[in-house]
Amino acid sequence: MHPMVKMASNSSTPARNSKQKNDYGDGTIYERQDGRFVASLRLVNGKRIERYARTRKDAKEKLKQLIRENEQGSLVTERNQKVGEYLNDWLKMRRDSLAIKTTTYVSYSSYMHRNVIPVIGNIPLQQLTGTQVQRLYTALRNNGISPNTVHLIHTILSAALNDAVKWHRIAFNPCKHLTAPRAKRTEMKYLTHEQAMQLVEAARGYRIEQIILLAVSLGLRKGEILGLRWDDVDFDQGILSVRRTVSYIPPHDGALHMYLETDPKTATSKRTIVLPIFIQEALKAHRAQQLQERLKAGQAWEQHNLVFCSTLGKHVKPSSLRAQFKEALQKANLPDIRFHDLRHSAATILLSMGVNVKVIQELLGHANVSITLNIYSHVTPAMQRDAMRELDHHYHIARKGEIMTGSV
Secondary structure (H helix, E strand, O other), X not given: OOOOOEOOOXXXXXXXXXXXXXXXXXXXEEEOOOOOEEXXXXXXXXXXXXXXXXXXXXXXXXXXXXXXXXXXXXXXXXXXXXXXXXXXXXXXXXXXXXXXXXXXXHHHHHHHHHHHHHHHXXXXXXXXXXXXXXXXXXXXXXXXXXXXXXXXXXXXXXXXXXXXXXXXXXXXXXXXXXXXXXXXXXXXXXOOHHHHHHXXXXXXXXXXXXHHHHHHHHOOOHHHHHOOEHHXXXXXXXXXXXXXXXXXXXXXXXXXOEEEEEOOXXXXXXXXXXXXXXXXXXXXXXXXXXXXXXXXXXXXXXXXXEOOOOOOOOOOXXXXXXXXXXHXXXXXXXXXXXXXXXXXXXXXXXXXXXXXXXXXXXXHOOOOHHHHHHHOOOOXXXXXXXXXXXXXXXXXXXXXXXXXXXXX
């Protein structure tokens, strides 16, 4: 149900010519002194919509129709609804209808509140023009906002205003014919095998030592690593199962921060990975250390069975992981990269080692091989040169053998 509407019980019969006070969005039915019935719906902006009927039964049907129209947005056509109010309603509705994930809602809401609403939020929705939106994009670029971010803002705003057209709140989407900055494909950053080993060495003694090892060796995403439980690690079989991902949700809408467990990014992201011996040994050492921390914490320990957690068993704070990761990079004299670039590093290293791309696809959890090849196309020219050198080598050996045997 639309967040602007809460279906109120109308089973009781109010006295004639009396209205019960109700919250925004409550529907009610009452009988007038002239015997007619009224279906009344109060919207979130305080405006009351009323429909008349001869019988209570007809009034109930009209109230249901009012609620349906409000869910579709056709009731909110007044000129005083502001762009900011509409965007907040739209985002919450998309979240509540499960059209977007909570993490996406928080991210989109952040973009709107930081970059859009302060500039055009007080403009009446029906008076918003394409010129005003284009000026917004220009101002964002002049303030140093990247083309990719402005392009994403354009995508979100355009989708919101498309729905406003569909729900008859506006006649035309002012974003429709605008030119937003084209999103640029950023150059992929990754570590070489030697640099990866330098980072692993530099991270020794840090709480994220094994986290870095899993990321740069197996290509696991940060959320997948932080979502691992000890039940997912089978030392007898030497395998690890990726079953969930953990996302940090910052404070929003009056709620405190939280950690949200969801299914992995795609169906193929749920996967089983064979662990090399050195990672098994690292995880066993990590588990022994964690057991000591648990005994020391006593009653303060929070039992979530997480492979990677704080000294009290809580989820790893993103700020703590980020700070330790940056410190390890500096210690190893390596370029500043994102944690996610360790995943790219793992794939690049394995490809350069000649590992079959199908194996790498399954390791990373990609839906198909073409995705892996497209993302890591920068590796294939070097692989092609290596292959040609190998072919050249075998050709010369074969030719030499033919000459020696006199078969030429």
